[in-house]
Amino acid sequence: MGTHRTPSAALRRQQHIGRSLDGLRAIVRALRVNSHALERRIGLSGAQLFVLQQLEPGPAGSMNELAERTLTHQSSVSVVVSRLVERGLVTRTAAQTDARRTEIALSARGRAMLRRAPVTVQSQLVAGLRALPPARLAALAAGIEGWLRAAGIAEGNPPLLFEDASPAKAGAKRRPRARE
Amino acid sequence: MGTHRTPSAALRRQQHIGRSLDGLRAIVRALRVNSHALERRIGLSGAQLFVLQQLEPGPAGSMNELAERTLTHQSSVSVVVSRLVERGLVTRTAAQTDARRTEIALSARGRAMLRRAPVTVQSQLVAGLRALPPARLAALAAGIEGWLRAAGIAEGNPPLLFEDASPAKAGAKRRPRARE
DNA sequence: AGGGGTTCTATGGGTTCCCATGGGAACCCG
DNA sequence: CGGGTTCCCATGGGAACCCATAGAACCCCT
Numbered sequence: 001m002g003t004h005r006t007p008s009a010a011l012r013r014q015q016h017i018g019r020s021l022d023g024l025r026a027i028v029r030a031l032r033v034n035s036h037a038l039e040r041r042i043g044l045s046g047a048q049l050f051v052l053q054q055l056e057p058g059p060a061g062s063m064n065e066l067a068e069r070t071l072t073h074q075s076s077v078s079v080v081v082s083r084l085v086e087r088g089l090v091t092r093t094a095a096q097t098d099a100r101r102t103e104i105a106l107s108a109r110g111r112a113m114l115r116r117a118p119v120t121v122q123s124q125l126v127a128g129l130r131a132l133p134p135a136r137l138a139a140l141a142a143g144i145e146g147w148l149r150a151a152g153i154a155e156g157n158p159p160l161l162f163e164d165a166s167p168a169k170a171g172a173k174r175r176p177r178a179r180e
Numbered sequence: 181m182g183t184h185r186t187p188s189a190a191l192r193r194q195q196h197i198g199r200s201l202d203g204l205r206a207i208v209r210a211l212r213v214n215s216h217a218l219e220r221r222i223g224l225s226g227a228q229l230f231v232l233q234q235l236e237p238g239p240a241g242s243m244n245e246l247a248e249r250t251l252t253h254q255s256s257v258s259v260v261v262s263r264l265v266e267r268g269l270v271t272r273t274a275a276q277t278d279a280r281r282t283e284i285a286l287s288a289r290g291r292a293m294l295r296r297a298p299v300t301v302q303s304q305l306v307a308g309l310r311a312l313p314p315a316r317l318a319a320l321a322a323g324i325e326g327w328l329r330a331a332g333i334a335e336g337n338p339p340l341l342f343e344d345a346s347p348a349k350a351g352a353k354r355r356p357r358a359r360e
Numbered sequence: 361a362g363g364g365g366t367t368c369t370a371t372g373g374g375t376t377c378c379c380a381t382g383g384g385a386a387c388c389c390g
Numbered sequence: 391c392g393g394g395t396t397c398c399c400a401t402g403g404g405a406a407c408c409c410a411t412a413g414a415a416c417c418c419c420t
Contacts, residue, residue, distance in 0.1 A: 016321040023324035100368040128331025141196040143320035144203035151308025280398040
């Protein structure tokens with residue numbers, strides 16, 4: 001199939017690849033810059049606000065669960081929660097069923113903070129998706145998933161292809177047992 | 181337009197939005213996890229390797245230029261370069277034409293490092309794009325750009341919609357004068 | 361009851377990231 | 391020439407991120 005491509009098709013492909021990566025980079029960068037700006041404006045970083053948002057639908061039964069919700073590492077979210085606790089925006093209590101576990105919930109102050117939180121880049125991204133015509137939105141979602149699958153980064157796939165003996169162990173450790 | 185949508189269409193839209201964001205988050209996370217794994221394997225973090233890769237086509241005439249290439253802040257890339265210099269992987273010299281500037285280039289060791297660098301998640305992402313059929317690749321690139329445009333995050337657009345008086349100033353400062 | 365293995369999370373370590381800033385170099389104008 | 395301004399970047403500060411780990415809690419088997 002590749003044998004009868006013209007140079008201009010290969011060049012066009014290279015351009016599409018470049019544009020996709022540039023778009024991805026632009027998103028990542030915008031999110032980072034926005035985090036700092038948020039901190040100046042409301043005293044909360046992007047990560048802190050994101051955790052608040054993820055707690056809005058309901059409390060988390062453990063730190064590991066919250067880490068899953070936010071797609072970050074347990075230790076990372078623990079630090080963010082600590083800061084939110086200091087600010088009185090979330091509560092952290094030992095679970096009744098298992099003293100090792102920590103339950104995390106929004107406080108009233110946290111809810112109030114969410115109500116007056118400004119527009120974030122993440123909100124913009126969501127609004128951007130909303131503004132897309134339905135067919136384009138569907139195509140984009142499918143395209144992203146196809147990309148991830150082709151790249152071997154889809155759910156269930158180990159994200160790291162070159163890891164050796166220790167990866168299997170790390171992978172097992174990173175899959176917390178499913179919650180009831 | 182929105183008035184004659186069925187609930188199932190709205191639900192489907194919500195699902196597409198969720199899938200798109202989940203895909204984006206998966207990418208971001210994979211890149212971060214990969215950075216750490218790289219560090220264990222070859223002693224270079226993702227950011228360090230990325231800078232090496234960006235220098236492969238040719239040296240950077242200044243730190244600001246390299247920051248633009250890597251879509252990071254000048255101060256960030258300065259730190260990364262310092263570490264690479266310590267490792268003898270890049271060279272940092274004052275420019276002849278303007279002593280305020282720093283020129284950054286790959287060393288022979290840096291080139292050798294690049295030759296034996298392992299597969300990274302970024303490489304996987306590129307390979308994933310390559311593996312897409314041309315029509316899907318083009319649609320994805322266009323979709324991402326359309327998304328960014330609709331979200332107000334496209335090039336040239338200020339990434340922050342809520343900034344007030346200081347943003348204009350900050351924006352001006354962040355636009356270095358064009359290089360000859 | 362006791363012990364071994366597993367789970368949970370706070371904490372330390374190292375790196376990156378952006379913002380702010382200061383010092384030195386370069387530029388411009390009177 | 392000299393003073394004022396701008397440019398450039400290294401450096402410090404603070405937060406987030408993942409990895410590693412220690413201590414407490416839990417579970418299961420003998």
